[in-house]
Amino acid sequence: MRRSILILLVALAAGLSLAPAASTAVKIRVVATIPDLKALTEEIGGTLVDVESLARGTQNAHELEIRPSLMLKLRRADVLIENGLELDAWAEVPVQGANNPKIVRGAPGRVDVSRGVPLLDVPSTRVDRSMGDVHPQGNPHYSLDPGMAPIITKNIVDGLSRFAPESRAAFEKNRQVFLERLDEAMARWARAMEPHKGAKVVVYHPQWIYFLNRFGLSQAAALEDRPGIPASPAHLTRVIRQMKEEQIKVIIVEPWNDLKLATRVADEAGAKAVVLASMVGGVKGADAYIAAIDHNVNALAQALR
Numbered sequence: 001m002r003r004s005i006l007i008l009l010v011a012l013a014a015g016l017s018l019a020p021a022a023s024t025a026v027k028i029r030v031v032a033t034i035p036d037l038k039a040l041t042e043e044i045g046g047t048l049v050d051v052e053s054l055a056r057g058t059q060n061a062h063e064l065e066i067r068p069s070l071m072l073k074l075r076r077a078d079v080l081i082e083n084g085l086e087l088d089a090w091a092e093v094p095v096q097g098a099n100n101p102k103i104v105r106g107a108p109g110r111v112d113v114s115r116g117v118p119l120l121d122v123p124s125t126r127v128d129r130s131m132g133d134v135h136p137q138g139n140p141h142y143s144l145d146p147g148m149a150p151i152i153t154k155n156i157v158d159g160l161s162r163f164a165p166e167s168r169a170a171f172e173k174n175r176q177v178f179l180e181r182l183d184e185a186m187a188r189w190a191r192a193m194e195p196h197k198g199a200k201v202v203v204y205h206p207q208w209i210y211f212l213n214r215f216g217l218s219q220a221a222a223l224e225d226r227p228g229i230p231a232s233p234a235h236l237t238r239v240i241r242q243m244k245e246e247q248i249k250v251i252i253v254e255p256w257n258d259l260k261l262a263t264r265v266a267d268e269a270g271a272k273a274v275v276l277a278s279m280v281g282g283v284k285g286a287d288a289y290i291a292a293i294d295h296n297v298n299a300l301a302q303a304l305r
């Protein structure tokens with residue numbers, strides 16, 4: 001009798017001590033459309049989140065093939081983090097297919113992190129989308145600029161806290177720790193780019209403007225005729241002439257774009273083509289947010305030297 005009571009008490013104690021552990025083990029299921037937002041959400045959410053990205057770092061984030069696997073990820077999501085400005089407008093199709101009311105547009109679990117970002121390249125006239133222009137609401141590639149991370153992570157804290165208000169303090173703390181690390185890195189990046197202030201570069205797809213602006217460089221031209229429109233021979237001839245006239249030394253190429261073509265143009269202009277990580281995971285070693293910016297700053301500074 002006494003023994004069975006003892007067993008019961010032990011079982012009860014074990015049950016009680018297991019209960020809190022079991023509840024904290026349930027992580028918030030977050031889906032991010034692009035790896036930059038996955039990386040930043042992991043910084044903010046820490047052990048409280050389980051994050052997946054729909055796009056991979058080596059892909060063109062404008063054009064994602066919609067496969068059933070995307071829909072499966074979205075079906076189980078508590079929160080969907082999106083870039084906005086139509087970069088990831090393709091996500092709407094698998095969201096509809098996933099039939100998950102938590103993440104439909106307007107639901108608390110739908111988080112557009114472009115809120116509050118000071119936009120560049122906003123068209124002053126109406127963009128003709130029949131021509132395929134992929135930046136109709138302004139340049140959507142703001143996450144490449146580490147100076148935007150404070151705004152993005154603020155939006156992530158707000159979004160995650162709508163789902164888990166009890167964890168807001170933990171998210172805020174993680175954000176502060178991350179921003180301190182980012183500040184240190186920013187000082188290092190500013191030093192590396194200081195000698196190249198004022199330099200002009202050519203880009204393949206016009207997605208580096210926020211990054212270049214941050215460090216005092218500028219985009220002289222893009223190999224694409226317009227955002228998302230392939231380069232025409234006549235346009236490339238003009239770019240090569242301009243590069244020679246303005247002594248432009250570097251063409252920035254995205255991992256998903258045509259490196260051979262960029263290298264041919266660079267050779268003709270007496271410049272070099274350098275591949276930067278257009279998203280986290282785009283090149284080897286760029287597997288976290290700060291690591292990706294590290295790669296981009298170092299590779300660009302070296303190419304400009």
Ligand SMILES: [Zn+2]
Pocket residue numbers: 062134135140141205206207227
């Ligand atoms: Zn773009």
